[in-house]
Amino acid sequence: MTPPSAVPDPWQQRVGDAERTEVAEALRHAAGDGRLDLEELDHRLEAAFTARTYADLGPLLADLPGMASPLPPGWAPPHWPAARPGTPVPGPPVPGTPLPGTPLPGTPLPGTPLPAQAGVVRSSTAFLGTVRREGPWRPGERHSATAVLADVKLDLRHADLPPVLVLHAVAVLGDVKIDVDPETRVVLEGTGLAGDFKLHRRSVPAELRPDSPVVRVTGTALLGSVTVRRRALPGEERARWWAR
Structure with a gap:
């Protein structure tokens, strides 16, 4: 035993x-x-x-009514376990409120493969060349960008973005450049190994809203760079330039 x-x-x-x-x-x-x-x-x-x-x-x-967090596989108790010191823990569930672990409507269960979607581009790979994506396009919920001795340029300003986009970028002796609009929330989680993984210093100020899409950038820059730049929409860039 x-x-x-x-x-x-x-x-x-x-x-x-x-x-x-x-x-x-x-x-x-x-x-x-x-x-x-x-x-x-x-x-x-x-x-x-x-x-x-x-x-x-x-x-x-835990303190948001009707919201559900993922639960460990095969475990669905009616309440959360004791949290770490200083973290509020909710009481018994309110009748009619979904139990923790109940997925939000339209949310796939953890580990469920993403369904095939027409027109979705899952990856952008460049080797000794340049790959550019701009205008209206669909990166899906996960997109990978790989640049080896090359450049990958992704313009997300007119893209059909999901609420949260996980973008995995790898730059080896090359560059991955990502443009987003001022209303997009950017989370950088990558690693620079003798390279740069950063938000461009000349980015325009963010104009975030509660429903702003999130672009989470992960990956590695090895002797290369992964750069996110927040830019105004093409029609607005000219007006801002004249204003300066």
């Missing part, structure tokens, strides 16, 4: 990008309903994207 102390705590199991994205989208819905201000939304989004375990994600939605 396994000693009680040796039984693994399901809440300490690691979460993946699917669970983090699910919580981030729920937080955006809560902000759109007026339950979170922009400062609190930023704080919770950062915590969601850096969460490592189910215990890290649970409290982020």
Whole structure:
């Protein structure tokens, strides 16, 4: 018989990008309903994207009615476990309120393969050349960009963006350049190895809203660069230039 102390705590199991994205989208819905201000939304989004375990994600939605966080596989209790010191824990569920772990309408379960979507471009790869995507296009919920001795240029300003886009960028002796509009929230989580992974210093000021789309950029820059630049829409750039 396994000693009680040796039984693994399901809440300490690691979460993946699917669970983090699910919580981030729920937080955006809560902000759109007026339950979170922009400062609190930023704080919770950062915590969601850096969460490592189910215990890290649970409290982020615990005080938001009707919002559900992912649960460890095969475990669905009617209440959250004891949270870390200083983290509020909700009481018994209110009748009619979905239990934690109930997915939001239209949200795929963690680990469920993304359905095929017409016109969605899942990847952009360049080797000894240049790949450019601009104008109206659909990157889907996950997009990979790889530049090896080359350039990948992604303009998301007119793209059909989902609420949360996870963009995995890899630049090896090359550059991945990403343009977003002022209303897009950017989360940089990549690593620069003798390279740069950054927000462009000449980006225009952000003009964020509670329902702003989130572009989460992960990946690695090895002797290259991954750069995100917040730019005005093409028609507005000329007007801003004349104003300066």
